Amino acid sequence: MSVVFKNRLVRWIDHRMPIFSSLHHEMYEYPVPRNLNYLWNFGFLAGLMLIIMIVTGIVLAMHYTPNTTMAFESVERIMRDVNYGWIIRYIHMNGASMFFILVYIHIFRGMYYGSYKAPREILWMLGVVIFFLMIVTAFIGYVLPWGQMSYWGATVITNLFSAIPWVGEDIVTWLWGGFSVDNPTLNRFFALHYLLPFVILGVVFLHVIALHRFGSNNPLGIDMKRPQDSISFHPYYTIKDAFTIGLFLIFFCYFIFFNPNYLGHPDNYIPADPLVTPAHIVPEWYFLPFYAILRAIPSKLGGVLLMGGAIAILFVLPWLDRSPVRSGRFRPMFKWFFALFVINCFVLGYCGANPPEGHFILISRIATAYYFAYFIVILPLLSVLEKPKPLPASISESIYQPKNHLE
Ligand code: HEM
Known part of the structure; x- marks a missing residue:
């Protein structure tokens, strides 16, 4: 029309x-x-957060100096002398955490309601690409203030590549642009940290194109069949998104104005010193589950492979879960294993925050085993063994005659 x-x-x-x-x-x-719940607002919020990160990042870049002798001071200058520099930095710093909170909820939503299943596999895989790019961007961004955690975090993580047989050491030297994390490393990290958010923006564009091919999935996981199953995006979902933007900004502002350093590590307010190693090198909270998987087994190469595998396995999720029913609401066994999977991710995060000693080793091993078992064993088995509940005939019917088909 x-x-x-x-x-x-x-x-x-x-x-x-x-x-x-x-x-x-x-x-x-x-x-x-017409039946989307509030969990469907998180994609929009993530998009908003991406824009906020790009805008504040560009302003920060105007005052930041990517040189090992000046980086730390230039950040302090932003905080003290640049007009409103403190708020721009606090938005950007806490924004990274907010971005991950939103995207983690967005991912778990997709996993519970089976949004990765046909015909949305490419949409899902583009999401995993975005997630991977976010991880890289956040990691190199954390190096830029050149504090103790920046320096030692970068050293530990880039060194992981040395575990690759034969060429590992050469790769590390190539990544560093020298024989240690130093000025060339900081320079290239800054260049890439500026570039990658725009690459993410491009992939988000593709993500939305793929989304609009078949439209959103929904809490029932069934397709739209009748005209009354759907409503227009505007004004119904624009107003709903606007409402959650308000709620989200209140949450975000709490951190910016009342607790700006809560999510960070105090050691990053100490200038980087290659001669003093911090007692515990810990990454930002959003990497902790992956950090726990990395340290779960005593082999360096094995840890690196497991950590990479933890993200890579998400790519093939649509082919591991073969159940014909999308939504977890109609999958009586799946929902419990999924709940355990979410709890397990928190357990991994808790282990990642603690030194790999004593009972933390055992717990992180069990949690790592469950993480992979969920994908490789549980989902394929449930696809065969589970008997799903009957699905409603259509979205509108489930709304107007809920007792007939639900429960
Ligand atoms: C910058 C990060 C991201 C942005 C801006 C973004 C944006 C969006 C938007 C606007 C939607 C539609 C609204 C909604 O369903 O919430 C959506 C849907 C979706 N996204 Fe993302 N996304 C991001 C990351 C991811 C990631 C990391 C994944 C998975 C690994 C993912 C998987 C999906 C899936 C499966 C859908 C379809 C949901 C459904 O229809 O049920 N997205 N995304």
């Missing part, structure tokens, strides 16, 4: 470049399931 715009200038532009009609199509004609 072609739309006629009232404004002449809009009509003139749209005739030559149909951006307004595409926007109109996405907002008013694109059908969205």
